[in-house]
Amino acid sequence: MQAGLSATPVRTQWVGGIQPLPVLVITSVALLLIGVVMISSASMDMAIETLGNGYHYVIRQLLFAAMGCMLALVSVNVPVAWWERSGWLLLGIGFLALILVLTPLGRTVNGSTRWIPFGLFNVQVSEVAKLCLIAYFAGYVVRRREALLGTWPGFLKPLGILVVASILLMFQPDFGATVVLVTAATGMIFLSGVRLGKFIPLVAAMAAAGVILVLTQPYRLKRVVSYLDPWKDQFDTGYQLTQSLIAFGRGEWGGVGLGNSIQKLFFLPEAHTDFIFAIIAEEFGLLGSLTVLGLFTVLVVTGFVIARRAEKADMPFGACFAYGITLLIGLQAGINMAVSTGLLPTKGLTLPLVSYGGSSLMVSCVCIGILARVEMERLDSEKQASEKASPRKRMGARYD
Numbered sequence: 001m002q003a004g005l006s007a008t009p010v011r012t013q014w015v016g017g018i019q020p021l022p023v024l025v026i027t028s029v030a031l032l033l034i035g036v037v038m039i040s041s042a043s044m045d046m047a048i049e050t051l052g053n054g055y056h057y058v059i060r061q062l063l064f065a066a067m068g069c070m071l072a073l074v075s076v077n078v079p080v081a082w083w084e085r086s087g088w089l090l091l092g093i094g095f096l097a098l099i100l101v102l103t104p105l106g107r108t109v110n111g112s113t114r115w116i117p118f119g120l121f122n123v124q125v126s127e128v129a130k131l132c133l134i135a136y137f138a139g140y141v142v143r144r145r146e147a148l149l150g151t152w153p154g155f156l157k158p159l160g161i162l163v164v165a166s167i168l169l170m171f172q173p174d175f176g177a178t179v180v181l182v183t184a185a186t187g188m189i190f191l192s193g194v195r196l197g198k199f200i201p202l203v204a205a206m207a208a209a210g211v212i213l214v215l216t217q218p219y220r221l222k223r224v225v226s227y228l229d230p231w232k233d234q235f236d237t238g239y240q241l242t243q244s245l246i247a248f249g250r251g252e253w254g255g256v257g258l259g260n261s262i263q264k265l266f267f268l269p270e271a272h273t274d275f276i277f278a279i280i281a282e283e284f285g286l287l288g289s290l291t292v293l294g295l296f297t298v299l300v301v302t303g304f305v306i307a308r309r310a311e312k313a314d315m316p317f318g319a320c321f322a323y324g325i326t327l328l329i330g331l332q333a334g335i336n337m338a339v340s341t342g343l344l345p346t347k348g349l350t351l352p353l354v355s356y357g358g359s360s361l362m363v364s365c366v367c368i369g370i371l372a373r374v375e376m377e378r379l380d381s382e383k384q385a386s387e388k389a390s391p392r393k394r395m396g397a398r399y400d
Contacts, residue, residue: 020305021375027299028353028368032068034292035276035354035361036061042264042279043272043356057272057356060121064358068365075369080377083370084317087139091161094132097125098168112348114172115359124359126169126177130184131363133165134324137185141192142317148192155198158189175213176335176347182206184327191323227345243268244275244340247282248289255285272356274348277340292354293337300330306375313381318374325367 036058043057083090097116100106106113107122115122140148140158147154162185169178186206190199214224222237230238230245247263250256261282264271271279281289303326311319329352336351338344350357352364 020302020309021372021379023298024302024306024368024371024375027295027302028365031292031295031299031353032065032361032365034280034295035351035356036065037258038276038280038283038354039272039356041259041261041283042276045265046271049266060358061356061361064121064361067358068362071362072365072369072372075366076373076376078370078373080315080318080321080370080374083135083321084139084142087136090132091136094129094136095165095168097123097132098129098165101125102168102171112172112174114174121358124357126172126174126181127359127363129165129169130177130181130328131325131366133161133181134184134188134328135321136161137188138317138321138324141188141320145192145316148189149194152198155189155194158185159202162186170213174348176349179210179347180328180331180335180349183331184324187327188320188324192320224345227342230342240269240275240346241339241342244278245342247275247278248341251282251285251289253285253287255281255283255288258283273350274336274355275340276355277337277351281340296330296333296337300326300333303329303371306371306378310374310378313378315374315378315381318377322371322374325370329364329367 039061040055040058044054047056048054101113101116105116107115107117109115114124114126116125117123137158144154144157148158149155162182166178166182169181186199186202189202214221226233226237227241230241232238234242243263247261247268250262256262261271261279263282264279268275268278277289277292280292284291303322307319307322307326310322332349333352335344335347336349336355339347339349350360352360355361
């Protein structure tokens with residue numbers, strides 16, 4: 001994110017005269033609505049059987065969506081400069097959340113301690129921590145850019161913070177969130193202009209750490225083995241993946257129709273959360289899957305366009321923060337869909353804006369609000385620049 005780019009003229013409109021801001025809002029709302037509809041379909045039978053109320057999950061998701069929209073409106077009205085000034089505060093909040101969940105305050109579900117009870121719902125601390133840490137890393141990249149690019153201590157300092165955060169996440173354990181956070185943070189560092197001579201050893205160290213983490217935990221190793229051949233043990237370690245693939249197979253081109261999924265009837269675990277993409281594929285087929293994939297692609301590309309335009313408009317923190325947020329959303333969505341289709345080993349990651357879950361949905365809405373704020377501030381700065389230039393142009397015209 002070089003300051004010299006600020007001299008480059010910035011065009012307000014995107015391809016074909018389309019502006020990024022309405023595209024961001026439309027794609028986000030579309031994914032949010034798809035999520036509410038699909039959670040209603042995927043969870044109703046299970047909710048009737050286990051809770052006696054078929055609308056339990058969809059009512060809660062509607063509540064989460066309303067709260068998420070309110071938080072998005074709040075984040076739209078928070079200046080980007082506040083996030084930059086509050087880097088250390090956000091870092092403290094992120095680490096405090098990761099530490100508190102490991103105390104008796106944390107709630108354990110399916111062997112993982114990732115939630116803190118908070119009134120009517122549980123807060124998944126990794127979602128909050130990821131956003132807080134990305135905000136801090138964006139501020140560090142801007143403040144310490146020369147040290148980051150020119151010295152090893154400046155390069156290793158944020159990596160040390162990232163290692164500590166990753167260790168706390170692995171104590172939960174939350175391998176998926178660790179992968180997303182580490183990849184997004186290193187992506188921000190790479191986009192800041194770090195030389196490959198520094199970046200390649202970092203990638204190699206990350207790959208080695210990932211292999212060690214897999215080999216040292218039997219359940220992770222089983223997931224990798226079952227991922228390579230899920231049908232070999234389809235009723236045990238490969239159960240989730242094989243049931244997900246069956247859902248994709250049943251969907252064919254156009255799907256079996258909304259509400260007609262068989263896999264959601266207690267065959268596919270976590271059908272309304274981690275594997276909701278498989279239910280979308282079963283009920284709407286390849287066309288429905290490609291529609292969701294296309295919406296996420298447009299959303300991620302729009303995020304990168306907003307970040308790039310902010311970079312050209314001499315908004316280095318806004319640009320870096322937007323890059324990080326877009327990487328968070330894109331990586332989590334990509335990993336979730338790759339897991340559902342068998343391209344990656346099983347991970348406990350939700351599909352942003354679509355899967356059931358209050359923490360993920362509300363943090364995703366905040367991220368969309370921040371992206372919108374970055375673009376709005378860029379448009380305001382462009383407007384002010386043009387207004388300042390207009391009187392000079394008019395004065396020049398008079399003398400001509």
